[in-house]
Amino acid sequence: MRDVNLLDIFTHPIAQKYLNRSGLAHAIAVAYHAFHLANEYNVDPDIAAKAGLLHDMGHFTWYRNGKWDYDLYKQNDIHPIKGAERAHKLLIRLGENPVKAKTISLAILFHTDSFLPSNDIIRTPLQQVVKWADEKDEEEGGKHHYRKIDFPRAKESIMKLDTLIDEEQRKRLSS
Numbered sequence: 001m002r003d004v005n006l007l008d009i010f011t012h013p014i015a016q017k018y019l020n021r022s023g024l025a026h027a028i029a030v031a032y033h034a035f036h037l038a039n040e041y042n043v044d045p046d047i048a049a050k051a052g053l054l055h056d057m058g059h060f061t062w063y064r065n066g067k068w069d070y071d072l073y074k075q076n077d078i079h080p081i082k083g084a085e086r087a088h089k090l091l092i093r094l095g096e097n098p099v100k101a102k103t104i105s106l107a108i109l110f111h112t113d114s115f116l117p118s119n120d121i122i123r124t125p126l127q128q129v130v131k132w133a134d135e136k137d138e139e140e141g142g143k144h145h146y147r148k149i150d151f152p153r154a155k156e157s158i159m160k161l162d163t164l165i166d167e168e169q170r171k172r173l174s175s
Helices: 006-013 014-022 023-042 045-054 070-076 079-094 098-109 125-135 140-146 151-174
Strands: none
Touching: 006 014, 006 045, 006 151, 014 023, 014 045, 014 079, 023 045, 023 125, 023 151, 045 098, 045 125, 045 151, 079 098, 079 140, 098 125, 125 140
16 A cells, blocks of 8 residues: 555645646646556556656746746756655655655656756666656647646546556556
């Protein structure tokens, strides 16, 4: 059994603050992509989905003259670093297994190359799955961060993904 499920994370006020800032619809889509890719690449779907959900919680909004400045964001953003830190703190606070919390945080840290001085990092399978999941949902100019989903539908999607993860874990235990 899992110590913390996605609904526990999703309903926490800290998660709500940062998931809404960075794009809730995008976060949920990436969690689903991460779940499916995890099954395909023999990665734990629970930690993959959690990393997918929380992967952008380190975003800062870069505005100039009251308008989103994508170039300013691309030059100065370190959201994976801040997101890994925020996710780790949140997961530990919720009672997540500390090893899993660290693993999820590292997957968040390495989900993009945007802040790295070079692109030569070697990722673990989980880190690669989260990177691919994020890329599957990206839209040009960061538009994926602005898609909308209402709270009831988002909560329903999270509960459905929790059920899928529980079913997958039962299958893995019985085989």
